[in-house]
Amino acid sequence: MAPSLIRALFKIEKLKATRRGWFRSKNKQRTNQPGGAGGVVGQAAAPEQENWDPNADPLSPDGIKISTRRHFQGRDQPFKYQRIVGEGIYGIAALLHDTRSQPPSKVVIKRPSRREAQAALRQEIRRLRRFRGAAHVLQMVSYRDRDFGDPERDADWGRPMTGLDGPFIVMEYLEMGSFEQFWNRCIQARVRVPNRVLWSIMLCLIRGLIAFAWPPRGSSLQAETIERVPPGVRPDILAHNDLHVGNIMFGSLQPDIREHSLVPQLKIIDLGLADSAEQKQGPRDWDNFNESLGQSFKYITDSLQILLRLITNWAGNPPMFQQPAICSGFETDAILLWEDGADQRYPRLDEALRRLIGRMMARNFRDRPLLEDILYIAEEAVRTRTADHYPSEYRREETDTSIRAFVKRFLLDA
Numbered sequence: 138m139a140p141s142l143i144r145a146l147f148k149i150e151k152l153k154a155t156r157r158g159w160f161r162s163k164n165k166q167r168t169n170q171p172g173g174a175g176g177v178v179g180q181a182a183a184p185e186q187e188n189w190d191p192n193a194d195p196l197s198p199d200g201i202k203i204s205t206r207r208h209f210q211g212r213d214q215p216f217k218y219q220r221i222v223g224e225g226i227y228g229i230a231a232l233l234h235d236t237r238s239q240p241p242s243k244v245v246i247k248r249p250s251r252r253e254a255q256a257a258l259r260q261e262i263r264r265l266r267r268f269r270g271a272a273h274v275l276q277m278v279s280y281r282d283r284d285f286g287d288p289e290r291d292a293d294w295g296r297p298m299t300g301l302d303g304p305f306i307v308m309e310y311l312e313m314g315s316f317e318q319f320w321n322r323c324i325q326a327r328v329r330v331p332n333r334v335l336w337s338i339m340l341c342l343i344r345g346l347i348a349f350a351w352p353p354r355g356s357s358l359q360a361e362t363i364e365r366v367p368p369g370v371r372p373d374i375l376a377h378n379d380l381h382v383g384n385i386m387f388g389s390l391q392p393d394i395r396e397h398s399l400v401p402q403l404k405i406i407d408l409g410l411a412d413s414a415e416q417k418q419g420p421r422d423w424d425n426f427n428e429s430l431g432q433s434f435k436y437i438t439d440s441l442q443i444l445l446r447l448i449t450n451w452a453g454n455p456p457m458f459q460q461p462a463i464c465s466g467f468e469t470d471a472i473l474l475w476e477d478g479a480d481q482r483y484p485r486l487d488e489a490l491r492r493l494i495g496r497m498m499a500r501n502f503r504d505r506p507l508l509e510d511i512l513y514i515a516e517e518a519v520r521t522r523t524a525d526h527y528p529s530e531y532r533r534e535e536t537d538t539s540i541r542a543f544v545k546r547f548l549l550d551a
């Protein structure tokens with residue numbers, strides 16, 4: 138192959154890998170604050186006021202930070218400004234304390250810091266409306282956008298937001314940070330992630346995928362419901378288009394819901410680039426559906442593959458241009474798990490999980506299992522696996538007590 142072609146291919150692969158989060162973490166700082174969300178450079182570290190330009194253009198990152206802080210520092214304002222939790226190309230995300238609720242709760246407001254980013258935020262509002270009620274997608278609490286009229290102006294939300302320019306989104310606060318931060322912590326500690334935690338993460342990712350195939354389109358008061366495959370309903374697929382490890386975040390523990398009583402649920406965020414799959418791929422048919430869903434599978438299992446790499450504490454970059462490995466007679470891109478000798482290298486890994494990932498990442502989407510089937514397998518694993526399922530030498534790290542300690546160390550107290 139000509140060197141220039143190799144270089145071009147390498148660039149494409151690196152771009153893809155960066156997108157997936159393989160390289161991103163090196164350039165990021167962690168906030169290291171208890172419950173601190175966000176992994177974006179420059180957030181909430183130094184005293185914010187001193188770093189911002191007071192004469193900044195109102196529609197610039199500094200200008201938006203200043204106007205947000207000022208607005209929510211008003212004396213009668215029930216939402217109290219806390220800090221910036223995220224900053225990106227789009228704009229800023231600021232944490233607010235809602236003093237009216239009992240006990241007081243927290244929400245995040247996302248505002249664009251560039252004119253060009255306003256359209257993406259409007260798109261995100263449009264998309265988030267479709268996901269109302271989805272347990273594994275970020276939930277919007279309120280918003281303002283001309284296209285949809287003023288915020289859902291009930292007495293609760295309208296008044297505190299008066300005077301704040303749209304578009305903006307008010308959303309639930311995901312207090313335990315991103316999958317990427319979690320991954321970094323695990324890598325640094327060279328820790329093995331228990332199988333039952335991996336299964337729980339896998340189930341969340343599958344449920345998120347179902348939400349993207351059948352967005353619930355709930356009302357503004359819709360309670361969150363666990364995603365299931367609706368029998369006989371054709372999917373209405375939305376492609377996320379930016380599903381990297383920084384855009385998957387941890388929510389909270391839910392003692393009343395078995396699935397999340399030990400491990401917090403994951404939520405997909407940042408729907409600014411989400412788009413209908415059919416717009417990209419022409420008229421919808423089942424092949425298109427499978428293909429676009431297959432692509433989402435790949436993003437999702439890329440995230441999971443990163444997690445699985447923790448088991449060997451391998452922090453290097455993935456090999457490029459690799460031949461696929463073979464799993465159950467199919468070519469798979471889950472190479473790390475299925476290349477020769479991988480089973481001996483990951484002796485603690487639940488074989489059913491290894492096989493499921495191998496099949497989900499089959500290179501040919503026609504070889505991938507049906508969504509209903511992977512959901513069933515993951516649900517059953519989360520429901521029925523206890524420490525007793527695992528060989529005696531690995532059992533200790535799979536007990537409820539060990540998992541609680543793991544979650545406390547790497548998520549709750551991190």
Ligand SMILES: Nc1ncnc2c1ncn2[C@@H]1O[C@H](COP(=O)(O)OP(=O)(O)OP(=O)(O)O)[C@@H](O)[C@H]1O
Nearest residue numbers: 174175176222223225226227230245309310311407
């Ligand atoms: N609801 C939330 N709760 C806690 N932190 C959040 C929330 N929403 C966003 N963040 C933080 O802000 C960061 C940026 O948010 P988001 O991904 O929505 O913006 P973006 O500029 O579109 O990002 P990207 O660079 O991934 O495209 C997130 O990575 C996260 O750290």
